[in-house]
């Protein structure tokens with residue numbers, strides 16, 4: 603039996619990389635079905651969403667800024683007219699206020715630690731038992747074709763220069779595997795986890811809402827640039843499946859940057875006024891501006907052992923750290939659904955009322 607046949611999961615991916623063997627690719631043509639066969643009820647539910655994004659794309663820039671100001675898809679101001687105002691600063695402040703409502707549904711004995719998470723923009727814990735994961739990973743790699751999930755082999759500076767040796771593959775988990783993962787997590791997480799997750803996402807949610815993908819990256823990619831994902835709070839997670847040191851592309855985060863509406867909006871407005879259309883609204887900090895930000899905020903570089911689980915609000919500045927290793931970096935990337943400010947407000951309001959009602963009854 604050769605070495606490849608006797609290993610599964612993370613070790614197998616490392617071996618495939620070391621021996622330069624292509625990952626399995628799934629022939630989706632085998633599953634050719636007619637359009638009618640492919641359409642399921644859940645797909646019909648996508649129609650309103652599709653209409654929403656189509657309308658957004660078709661609108662002139664100024665109307666986008668007016669009608670989609672609090673929507674999660676409107677990452678940065680579209681028009682220069684609004685980029686010259688405090689429009690982005692105000693909506694970041696509104697989002698921070700609405701997101702902080704999630705803290706009002708936290709039991710007293712957790713309030714201080716969850717507030718710390720909200721202010722810092724991240725939370726970390728360690729999972730001790732990942733023994734069931736390798737089988738899931740093996741199956742996901744063998745049955746799914748990967749996507750790049752936004753990690754591109756060039757920097758988003760408009761120069762479009764290819765980064766040599768850059769590799770990134772993201773394998774989405776099926777509903778069934780997400781449920782399995784949630785079960786694994788449930789056994790290892792402490793009771794306050796959902797409060798930390800909600801504080802970072804900006805709305806009341808639980809670990810059951812998390813969806814996963816397996817991320818295999820090698821070398822540099824567009825996520826190496828320090829950036830914010832959007833103006834409004836978003837929770838993303840990174841579960842390390844290997845020991846990650848400073849050469850192994852650790853997740854990096856500028857602590858407290860989410861709440862700095864003045865700085866973030868100034869940098870975003872500058873990008874819009876300088877015609878930065880390459881970052882798709884996820885504006886970047888480069889050169890002198892990056893140096894200033896590194897002085898202003900503490901850089902958290904999350905190195906650690908297999909099992910380290912970092913959650914972050916990626917509306918704050920973050921990046922993939924440098925990769926200078928012969929092994930690819932293999933992690934489970936995860937997150938909850940992104941919500942606009944109005945949805946967050948309604949969800950948090952209901953959570954607050956429920957929380958108050960339960961408290962009064964006790």
Ligand SMILES: [Fe+2]
Pocket residue numbers: 825829830831916920
């Ligand atoms: Fe990002």
